[in-house]
Amino acid sequence: MAETLGFGVIGCGVIGRKHAQEIEQLEDARLVAVADAIPSRAEELGGGHGVDWYTDFHLLLTRPDIDIVNVCTPSGMHADIAIEVAKSGKHVIVEKPIDITLAKADAMIQACRDAGVKLCVISQHRFDPSTVRVKQEIAAGSLGRLILGEAAVNWYRSQGYYDSGDWRGTWALDGGGVLMNQSIHTIDLLQYLMGPVESVHAYTATMAHERIEVEDVATAVVRFQNGALGTIVGTTAAYPGLSARIELFGTTGSAVIDADRLTHLYLMAAPVQGMKHHVETVNLATTETNMNEAAAAASNPAAISDAHRRQFRDMMEAIRENREPLVNGEEGRKGLEIILAIYQSAKTGKTVTLPLG
Numbered sequence: 001m002a003e004t005l006g007f008g009v010i011g012c013g014v015i016g017r018k019h020a021q022e023i024e025q026l027e028d029a030r031l032v033a034v035a036d037a038i039p040s041r042a043e044e045l046g047g048g049h050g051v052d053w054y055t056d057f058h059l060l061l062t063r064p065d066i067d068i069v070n071v072c073t074p075s076g077m078h079a080d081i082a083i084e085v086a087k088s089g090k091h092v093i094v095e096k097p098i099d100i101t102l103a104k105a106d107a108m109i110q111a112c113r114d115a116g117v118k119l120c121v122i123s124q125h126r127f128d129p130s131t132v133r134v135k136q137e138i139a140a141g142s143l144g145r146l147i148l149g150e151a152a153v154n155w156y157r158s159q160g161y162y163d164s165g166d167w168r169g170t171w172a173l174d175g176g177g178v179l180m181n182q183s184i185h186t187i188d189l190l191q192y193l194m195g196p197v198e199s200v201h202a203y204t205a206t207m208a209h210e211r212i213e214v215e216d217v218a219t220a221v222v223r224f225q226n227g228a229l230g231t232i233v234g235t236t237a238a239y240p241g242l243s244a245r246i247e248l249f250g251t252t253g254s255a256v257i258d259a260d261r262l263t264h265l266y267l268m269a270a271p272v273q274g275m276k277h278h279v280e281t282v283n284l285a286t287t288e289t290n291m292n293e294a295a296a297a298a299s300n301p302a303a304i305s306d307a308h309r310r311q312f313r314d315m316m317e318a319i320r321e322n323r324e325p326l327v328n329g330e331e332g333r334k335g336l337e338i339i340l341a342i343y344q345s346a347k348t349g350k351t352v353t354l355p356l357g
């Protein structure tokens with residue numbers, strides 16, 4: 001068996017608890033310590049897992065038995081903490097978004113490079129069996145030339161959700177609303193599957209929540225570098241929480257991923273005499289648990305599938321094989337840049353072309 005890698009988790013809130021739980025499920029990983037600025041949170045998570053806990057994360061960074069540190073703090077703090085992690089010589093797993101500005105994302109990427117440590121940005125749905133299958137079909141050319149990609153996140157977050165943390169719904173620490181916090185997963189998958197975005201034109205609005213600075217409804221039209229067109233729609237006001245959905249259309253096939261499941265895959269086979277087309281349809285449900293969790297995520301921020309575990313495994317293999325993880329800093333930055341371009345378009349009323357200057 002491979003040598004066990006030690007993990008430390010910084011930030012013991014909703015997602016920090018999930019990280020700790022998933023690390024414990026990996027046979028060649030060990031949760032060593034956790035840290036949170038709020039003592040009761042650190043104690044509860046550390047005590048629950050029988051590991052050391054700290055209120056000052058710098059103490060966690062001095063532990064020689066920690067190889068990888070998971071940064072699970074509010075989004076606008078990611079780079080500042082990740083840079084300190086990198087300087088301590090530990091590998092970094094940072095939650096999405098990588099941070100909320102490109103300057104901070106770039107500083108984090110550079111710091112990890114300078115320290116010679118690996119950087120992994122969470123985008124766990126890239127590891128869903130549905131995404132893996134569609135990526136393979138596109139690479140094999142089964143869908144033909146891609147022409148249209150639609151991403152829609154029609155979720156519901158109550159006023160209580162936004163009120164549950166000072167940082168939620170703020171520009172300074174959440175960095176945005178439904179796009180930056182919830183839809184980033186689906187936006188990342190859209191660009192991962194369709195290819196790089198060339199330009200966007202967008203509208204955003206705050207329609208259904210109070211005491212938030214950011215958008216809870218957003219629409220954007222997209223042109224991809226390969227000429228394909230697309231749409232991005234997101235809301236946290238779709239009561240009671242419908243699904244996150246991606247629909248991809250190529251000249252010879254279509255694929256639909258709904259609530260993390262591949263619900264439709266239509267592929268034209270090679271032309272057969274007398275037959276108009278061949279249709280392959282599949283329903284690639286992953287597991288019952290995943291299905292339920294994906295559906296629950298539409299209204300419950302704590303309902304998160306076990307895909308984090310697959311991404312942690314990829315990071316551990318990357319360290320052992322000295323290769324880049326699938327979602328390294330540059331990959332994690334892509335979704336952020338698209339979202340910032342959408343915000344810029346909504347603010348200026350103009351079409352915004354990437355890369356952002």
Ligand SMILES: NC(=O)c1ccc[n+]([C@@H]2O[C@H](COP(=O)([O-])OP(=O)(O)OC[C@H]3O[C@@H](n4cnc5c(N)ncnc54)[C@H](O)[C@@H]3O)[C@@H](O)[C@H]2O)c1
Pocket residue numbers: 010011012013014015016035036037038041055057072073074075076077095096097122124165181301304
């Ligand atoms: N991948 C996913 O599916 C997913 C799901 C939920 C959240 N997230 C991301 O995870 C991050 C955290 O979200 P959350 O919902 O867990 O938030 P949260 O508010 O529940 O937890 C954040 C924790 O960080 C702690 N913290 C703040 N500053 C700290 C510091 N300097 N040192 C140590 N701890 C500190 C807070 O006390 C809090 O306990 C966000 O960036 C969010 O976008 C990702």
